[in-house]
Amino acid sequence: MSIIKELEKEVEQKISKAGYKAEKFTFVPSSRPDLGDYQINDAMSLAKKYEENPRSIAEKIVKELEKDTHLTNINIAGPGFINITLSDDFLISSMNKILEDINNNIDHVSPKKIMMDYGGANIAKTLHVGHLRSANIGEAVKRLARLLGHEVISDVHFGDIGRQSGMVISELKEKYPHLPYFDPTYNGNYEEIDFDITPEELGEIYPASSIKAKENEAKMEEVVEITKELEEGNKAYVALWNKIKEVSIKDISAVYKRLNTEFDLLEGESDCYPYIKETMDKIEASGLLEESEGAKIIDVKKETDDSPMPPLVVIKSNGGTLYATRDLATIHSRMKRFDPNEIWYFADNRQALYFEQVFRTSHLTKLIKEDTHLEFCGFGTMTDSSGRPFKTRDGGVMNLKDLIESIKEETLKRINIDMVEETKREETAEMIAISALKYADFLPFRTKDYVFDPVKFTDLEGKTGPYLLYSTVRMKSLIEKVEKEGIKEVSFHKLKGTNDRLLALTILKMPMVLKKSLEVKSLNEIAEYLYKLTSIYNSFYAENKVLTEEDESLKSTWTALTKLTFNINSLLLKTLGIKVPEKM
Numbered sequence: 001m002s003i004i005k006e007l008e009k010e011v012e013q014k015i016s017k018a019g020y021k022a023e024k025f026t027f028v029p030s031s032r033p034d035l036g037d038y039q040i041n042d043a044m045s046l047a048k049k050y051e052e053n054p055r056s057i058a059e060k061i062v063k064e065l066e067k068d069t070h071l072t073n074i075n076i077a078g079p080g081f082i083n084i085t086l087s088d089d090f091l092i093s094s095m096n097k098i099l100e101d102i103n104n105n106i107d108h109v110s111p112k113k114i115m116m117d118y119g120g121a122n123i124a125k126t127l128h129v130g131h132l133r134s135a136n137i138g139e140a141v142k143r144l145a146r147l148l149g150h151e152v153i154s155d156v157h158f159g160d161i162g163r164q165s166g167m168v169i170s171e172l173k174e175k176y177p178h179l180p181y182f183d184p185t186y187n188g189n190y191e192e193i194d195f196d197i198t199p200e201e202l203g204e205i206y207p208a209s210s211i212k213a214k215e216n217e218a219k220m221e222e223v224v225e226i227t228k229e230l231e232e233g234n235k236a237y238v239a240l241w242n243k244i245k246e247v248s249i250k251d252i253s254a255v256y257k258r259l260n261t262e263f264d265l266l267e268g269e270s271d272c273y274p275y276i277k278e279t280m281d282k283i284e285a286s287g288l289l290e291e292s293e294g295a296k297i298i299d300v301k302k303e304t305d306d307s308p309m310p311p312l313v314v315i316k317s318n319g320g321t322l323y324a325t326r327d328l329a330t331i332h333s334r335m336k337r338f339d340p341n342e343i344w345y346f347a348d349n350r351q352a353l354y355f356e357q358v359f360r361t362s363h364l365t366k367l368i369k370e371d372t373h374l375e376f377c378g379f380g381t382m383t384d385s386s387g388r389p390f391k392t393r394d395g396g397v398m399n400l401k402d403l404i405e406s407i408k409e410e411t412l413k414r415i416n417i418d419m420v421e422e423t424k425r426e427e428t429a430e431m432i433a434i435s436a437l438k439y440a441d442f443l444p445f446r447t448k449d450y451v452f453d454p455v456k457f458t459d460l461e462g463k464t465g466p467y468l469l470y471s472t473v474r475m476k477s478l479i480e481k482v483e484k485e486g487i488k489e490v491s492f493h494k495l496k497g498t499n500d501r502l503l504a505l506t507i508l509k510m511p512m513v514l515k516k517s518l519e520v521k522s523l524n525e526i527a528e529y530l531y532k533l534t535s536i537y538n539s540f541y542a543e544n545k546v547l548t549e550e551d552e553s554l555k556s557t558w559t560a561l562t563k564l565t566f567n568i569n570s571l572l573l574k575t576l577g578i579k580v581p582e583k584m
């Protein structure tokens with residue numbers, strides 16, 4: 001348990017010693033730092049419950065609190081707000097405990113088994129900006145959930161089948177009609193056909209096909225037919241599609257790697273095929289499946305709905321599966337193979353209604369257990385300064401690789417990395433660029449759209465990834481310098497000045513920030529917290545000359561403070577999936 005949580009428990013006990021029990025106990029950082037560090041707001045609600053004057057309740061509580069040596073300057077403000085200040089001794093011993101083990105500043109959860117579905121790249125298309133946030137946010141939430149004690153299994157859930165595959169195969173047929181895949185008389189081994197395609201070419205195939213299919217009915221019919229045959233196991237198409245999958249997954253995985261995003265399972269929609277029959281049997285057995293114009297649908301409306309809730313189409317009128325069928329079968333497969341307590345999905349806000357339909361269907365047809373929790377974690381769009389989805393200069397969808405490269409270019413305009421060893425410069429520029437991209441993505445609350453301004457977010461000043469990296473690297477180099485010059489020991493002895501104290505108090509808030517972030521599955525609070533902690537540290541750094549300080553115990557404390565801030569920054573940046581360079 002975190003130190004601050006322990007203190008909270010202690011305070012709660014004092015209140016019950018004073019003779020009161022609050023329904024919902026509130027021990028929170030003070031909104032009036034001039035009056036105290038923390039405040040207790042319960043006297044007012046207790047007054048109602050116990051029919052007593054709030055001030056007199058507050059006075060009795062204060063009497064108990066005064067017995068606690070951790071607390072000083074206990075005072076009552078207004079109708080009965082109790083303000084307390086944490087003693088320097090308490091702060092010093094707390095900081096030493098946290099320096100010794102950072103777990104003393106983390107509140108662990110009661111562990112659950114959680115499956116996380118994020119990434120969601122589509123094989124037929126190059127990885128573009130639309131999938132960026134799913135990777136960034138999903139990865140960070142996974143790391144956070146693990147840090148706080150959950151067991152997490154992550155799955156990329158590639159879009160690896162469906163109409164997009166038909167589009168690609170149909171276009172390849174048009175472009176390379178002589179390939180044996182399209183020769184009905186071919187009776188050789190499809191796996192041995194000599195055909196290669198580059199990710200770049202693949203990137204052009206889908207858009208070209210999609211435009212044609214929109215304008216040309218016959219082309220669309222062919223796409224639908226090929227999709228169906230592929231699903232039904234046409235050997236030629238399966239072999240060709242596997243080849244495309246291999247090329248594409250390799251390419252997409254390389255971008256995920258650059259984004260420090262890792263998956264436990266690299267499965268796709270098509271991996272649910274062996275489970276479709278069982279899934280459909282279960283759905284069928286629920287008796288809820290209806291026929292509608294040849295398709296099979298499920299009514300998921302509830303009386304309490306106050307916005308439209310259309311039925312979910314489970315099987316297409318041509319008997320084929322759709323996105324929903326595959327999500328349902330994937331849920332069945334996940335339950336069967338992993339039996340998770342919860343499944344969290346990270347996808348664009350626009351899929352909210354769809355997921356609600358899928359979740360209701362899963363509950364209604366008992367694909368999941370009564371208490372299995374399915375959650376949709378939607379995210380907003382990254383836009384350019386005009387509020388439109390981030391595009392290339394000529395208006396095309398921005399490819400993620402190009403985006404990363406362009407941010408790297410911006411980074412190098414603003415940040416001089418000449419002091420970095422030549423062999424490490426490329427890697428360092430990449431880390432800074434990724435930090436800019438990721439941090440900008442975490443700052444707004446998950447569901448909000450936000451404007452990505454490449455100039456602003458690559459700046460070394462302000463709320464940016466590069467600012468955090470630069471400051472963190474500087475902390476590290478200060479610690480190294482102090483240690484190199486020789487120091488007897490590094491720990492907290494005394495606090496001097498407002499920034500020392502403020503840093504310690506801010507450090508104690510970390511458990512709360514982590515807990516809240518995980519609750520809402522958004523990283524914005526961690527992003528803000530990192531900025532705040534780092535800024536306070538930088539004010540402290542500007543004010544004090546740690547390296548040349550002659551008072552040994554002060555030098556030891558300040559080095560410890562630097563080390564602790566560095567440790568926290570490193571941990572939180574790592575949790576966000578942001579790598580810190582050695583030097584910059």
Ligand code: ARG
Pocket residue numbers: 117119120121122157158159327345346347
């Ligand atoms: N491939 C999908 C898309 O691009 C995202 C997948 C989200 N996850 C899921 N289980 N449906 O829209």
